[in-house]
Amino acid sequence: MASTANSRKNVARRNLSSSSSSSHSSSRRAGRSERQPLLAHDHQHLQDLEGANYTSPSPNSKPHPGDALKPKSTKDVLWAKTKYYVPVLRWLPSYKLSYLPSDALAALSVASISIPQSISFATTLARSSPIEGLFPTAIPAIIYAFLGTSRHLNVAPGAPLSLLMGQAITGALRDNPDNPSATISAVVTITTFQAGLISFLVGLFRLGFIDVILSRALMRGFMTAIAIVIMVEQLVPMLGLSKLSDQEGPQSTVEIFLFVVKYGPKNFHGLTAVVSFGAFAILFLTRQAKHRLTRFSFLAHIPEVLLVVILATVLSWKLKWNDKGLGILGSVQIDYSNSLFRFPINRSTSRHFQRTTSTAVLITILGYLDSIVAAKQAATRYQYSISANRELVALGAGNIVSSFIPGSLPAYGSLTRTKLNGDVGAKTQMSSIIIAVVVLLVTFFALPWLFYLPKAILASVIFLVVLGLLSETPADIRYYWKMRAWADLAVMSITFIVAIVWNVEAGVISSMMLSLLIIVHRSSKPRLAILGHIPSRGEWKPLEESQISPEAFPGILAVQVKDDLNFTNTADIKERLTRLELFGEDASHPGEDPTRKRAAILIFDLEEVGNCDASAAQTFYELLDSYKTRGTKVFIAHLQARVRSVFERAGTVELLGDAAICDTIDDAMKRIEEAEAGAIDGMEYL
Numbered sequence: 147m148a149s150t151a152n153s154r155k156n157v158a159r160r161n162l163s164s165s166s167s168s169s170h171s172s173s174r175r176a177g178r179s180e181r182q183p184l185l186a187h188d189h190q191h192l193q194d195l196e197g198a199n200y201t202s203p204s205p206n207s208k209p210h211p212g213d214a215l216k217p218k219s220t221k222d223v224l225w226a227k228t229k230y231y232v233p234v235l236r237w238l239p240s241y242k243l244s245y246l247p248s249d250a251l252a253a254l255s256v257a258s259i260s261i262p263q264s265i266s267f268a269t270t271l272a273r274s275s276p277i278e279g280l281f282p283t284a285i286p287a288i289i290y291a292f293l294g295t296s297r298h299l300n301v302a303p304g305a306p307l308s309l310l311m312g313q314a315i316t317g318a319l320r321d322n323p324d325n326p327s328a329t330i331s332a333v334v335t336i337t338t339f340q341a342g343l344i345s346f347l348v349g350l351f352r353l354g355f356i357d358v359i360l361s362r363a364l365m366r367g368f369m370t371a372i373a374i375v376i377m378v379e380q381l382v383p384m385l386g387l388s389k390l391s392d393q394e395g396p397q398s399t400v401e402i403f404l405f406v407v408k409y410g411p412k413n414f415h416g417l418t419a420v421v422s423f424g425a426f427a428i429l430f431l432t433r434q435a436k437h438r439l440t441r442f443s444f445l446a447h448i449p450e451v452l453l454v455v456i457l458a459t460v461l462s463w464k465l466k467w468n469d470k471g472l473g474i475l476g477s478v479q480i481d482y483s484n485s486l487f488r489f490p491i492n493r494s495t496s497r498h499f500q501r502t503t504s505t506a507v508l509i510t511i512l513g514y515l516d517s518i519v520a521a522k523q524a525a526t527r528y529q530y531s532i533s534a535n536r537e538l539v540a541l542g543a544g545n546i547v548s549s550f551i552p553g554s555l556p557a558y559g560s561l562t563r564t565k566l567n568g569d570v571g572a573k574t575q576m577s578s579i580i581i582a583v584v585v586l587l588v589t590f591f592a593l594p595w596l597f598y599l600p601k602a603i604l605a606s607v608i609f610l611v612v613l614g615l616l617s618e619t620p621a622d623i624r625y626y627w628k629m630r631a632w633a634d635l636a637v638m639s640i641t642f643i644v645a646i647v648w649n650v651e652a653g654v655i656s657s658m659m660l661s662l663l664i665i666v667h668r669s670s671k672p673r674l675a676i677l678g679h680i681p682s683r684g685e686w687k688p689l690e691e692s693q694i695s696p697e698a699f700p701g702i703l704a705v706q707v708k709d710d711l712n713f714t715n716t717a718d719i720k721e722r723l724t725r726l727e728l729f730g731e732d733a734s735h736p737g738e739d740p741t742r743k744r745a746a747i748l749i750f751d752l753e754e755v756g757n758c759d760a761s762a763a764q765t766f767y768e769l770l771d772s773y774k775t776r777g778t779k780v781f782i783a784h785l786q787a788r789v790r791s792v793f794e795r796a797g798t799v800e801l802l803g804d805a806a807i808c809d810t811i812d813d814a815m816k817r818i819e820e821a822e823a824g825a826i827d828g829m830e831y832l
Contacts, residue, residue: 233536234292237574245573252572253580256563258449260302260581261588263611265596266604267308268555269475270383271376273315274330276478276596278553279303280589282338284582286544286557291575291582293540295532296521298572300563300581301544303555304516305611306372306650307509311337311555313649314505316397318498331553332494333502338556339490340499340506342545345514349538356511357518357534363634364657365515366622367641371653373615374646375399376608381406383605384422386415388473399646417472422602425454429610451607455599463598475599480590490549508654509556517541517559524568562614633664672715673708674722677751677811686751686811702818703727703745704811708754711789713761720769723748748773749814753784763796770801779821781806781814 229236260283268279283302290301311334318333319326348356378399382391385406390413396405432450439445461467468474480486491499518534525532541558548554567577626635637657645653675688679699688706705726709715727745758766773780785793785807793799799807805821808814 231536232293233295234575237297241574241576245576248571248573249577250580252567252570253577253584255449255570256300256567256577257581257584257588258452259566260300260563261585262451262455262604262607264303264585265475266607267303267305269601270380270604270608271305271308272303272311272334272555274334274553274555276475276593277480277589278331278334278555279308280585281551282545282548282554282557284585284589285548285551285554286541287578287582287585289544289547290540291578293536293543294575294578295536295540296524296559296564297528297530297574298524298564298568298577299517299521299537299559300567300578301517301541301557301559302563303557304513304560305376305608305615306369306516307513307556307558309372309376310505310509310512310650313651314502318501328494329498333498334553334555335490335549336495336498337502337506337509338545338554339495339549340503341509341513341556342542342547342549344506344510344542345538346542346546348510348514349535349540349542352535354518354534354538357515360511360515360658361634361637361661362622363626363631363638364641364661366619367638367657368512368645368650368654369615370619370638371642371645372650373612374642375650376612378403378406380605380609380612381410383473384419384426384602384609385410386418386471386473386602387413398649415471417467417470418600418602421458421467421472421600422606425458425603426606426609428454429606430613433610455596455603455607458603459596459599462600467600468598473601475596475601475604477597478593487550488552490552504655505651508651509558512654513556513558514538514541516561520559520561520564523561524564527568562611637661637664666714670714670717672711672719672722674719674726675706675708676726677704677706677749679704679811684812699815701743701746702749702815703747704749704751706751706754710756711758711762711766713759713765716762716765719765720772723769745778747779747781747818749781749783749811751783751811752786752789755789756786758789758792760792760796763792763798766793767796767798767801770798774801779818781808781817783808783811783814 261280264279264283265276266279268274268276272278286301290299294301314337315330315333318329322329348354379402382388382402382405387406387409390409391402391405394405394409396402429450432448436445436448462472462474514537518537521532521537545556548557622638623635625631626638637660640660641653641657643653644656675690677686678689679686686704703726705723770780780802782802790799790807805817808817
């Protein structure tokens with residue numbers, strides 16, 4: 147009777163908690179509606195995600211309980227699914243002309259930064275031509291506008307991915323020094339195609355959760371290393387040491403740094419250094435003014451990068467800086483002798499297929515992480531939802547299509563450009579289409595105007611971009627130190643050190659392996675807790691959570707399993723249980739003498755175990771069989787139907803007997819008393 151009353155109390159508590167939670171959720175929804183009503187296509191998107199077979203209440207109508215159960219026609223279901231997989235069909239039909247000025251202004255602002263940056267990334271980091279940086283700034287953006295779910299994400303080549311591409315190109319050129327331009331084009335094309343294909347397949351198979359594998363510490367270590375590597379490399383062109391560097395041939399970041407220290411003070415080119423660091427100072431001070439003088443909203447619309455590029459190009463042309471030893475971009479032309487579009491897998495690219503696969507995988511992972519972080523921040527800021535799997539499909543499709551233009555760099559989302567896109571006022575993915583149009587116009591018609599653009603300016607632009615990657619590093623280090631998160635600090639440090647000493651690829655791979663080991667280690671430890679009985683409440687609670695001393699039953703150990711059982715966390719469950727038996731939950735060393743006696747009766751509370759795979763069921767069976775062999779009585783309480791079905795197939799229920807499977811721990815205690823009195827059949831080993 148007592149247990150029944152307790153069960154009713156627990157049910158009442160759960161109902162009350164559920165009602166309170168529902169009320170709180172409703173109030174939050176109401177508060178959100180007061181702050182900013184959802185757009186119509188937001189409701190449609192949520193409806194598509196929740197299921198296409200039923201309609202949801204209109205945002206402008208009074209909801210009715212029957213609305214959620216109203217069946218849709220087959221045509222409506224098909225159309226809803228089509229809009230989910232092709233998001234442009236959702237936002238374009240409802241596009242308003244009033245959005246166009248905001249989208250156009252945002253597109254022009256982002257394009258003014260993307261164009262110089264893409265040229266810089268292609269020529270300086272990836273060692274390619276400007277064309278190979280501009281086409282991937284346009285083509286993937288158009289594809290993303292049709293298939294992507296973020297209204298603000300800007301897709302274009304980025305500094306970290308271009309650096310990885312440049313390292314792959316350097317390795318290929320060492321093995322194939324003949325015809326370098328063809329080698330560069332082939333390596334970039336096949337890498338972009340593989341990265342796009344991997345992204346597309348990962349999204350198609352709904353594996354968008356992979357971002358949880360890589361911790362923030364790993365990404366911070368990687369970004370810090372990337373920033374240091376790029377900054378050290380850009381010191382060479384900024385000081386005018388490029389020709390000397392080609393002769394000396396430093397490879398690693400350490401070697402390049404030592405080269406700059408050795409030759410920089412005596413061999414730097416004065417005009418190049420003045421132009422480089424002068425441009426960097428202007429860009430840096432302008433950025434600082436934008437951050438500090440936020441009350442002057444017009445500052446946010448100043449395209450400082452574009453203005454510096456134009457000013458430097460004009461000065462270089464008028465003052466003939468190229469005749470004074472300053473390197474310029476020179477003639478950049480699209481090769482119309484061959485077809486502009488070419489299938490990415492051919493005789494020239496296939497020879498580099500295997501050696502570029504690892505680079506493509508890293509580009510996919512890091513590009514996706516940057517993209518999803520930027521997309522999620524924009525979605526949170528402007529209150530709409532995105533789909534990680536749809537994002538992967540869109541990014542993958544964009545890179546696959548882009549790879550049909552030989553030499554196009556991989557393109558993924560950018561946090562800074564996405565933020566700028568939203569700040570200036572972009573409303574929809576139309577801004578991506580306008581950006582693409584502007585970039586294509588520049589590519590086909592305006593490149594001759596950049597003939598006198600100093601290469602040192604491009605290095606300064608990159609130097610400024612990667613400086614922003616270092617801005618959050620000190621705060622993260624202080625936070626991890628404050629939280630005593632030694633594992634996070636270790637992952638961050640290993641990523642940074644290996645990337646600096648060896649290369650970025652080795653740093654990422656080693657830190658990913660360490661992260662996976664940490665994840666496996668933590669997931670392999672099932673959470674177990676010793677339960678104690680609190681007579682005044684008639685409850686069984688974990689000892690660590692109880693505020694009063696629970697009633698003890700000598701020789702009986704009640705253990706709560708707080709995780710689902712799977713092959714990763716049941717391997718050492720016997721050892722964990724033995725330690726609980728002999729030492730309790732106090733920290734102890736295996737060499738110490740036991741502080742408790744072995745339990746004569748074990749009660750497993752499996753209320754929080756909702757799943758159990760075959761390997762875990764087999765291991766658990768062997769564990770219970772060993773307890774039975776040594777004469778320990780075993781009971782199982784709160785066994786859920788799904789887990790019981792697994793136990794029945796594994797023979798666990800037959801091993802223990804039906805009488806050992808109890809509804810509650812109190813029922814188990816009653817059966818223990820009855821078994822000791824000999825009143826229960828079918829429990830011979832008791």
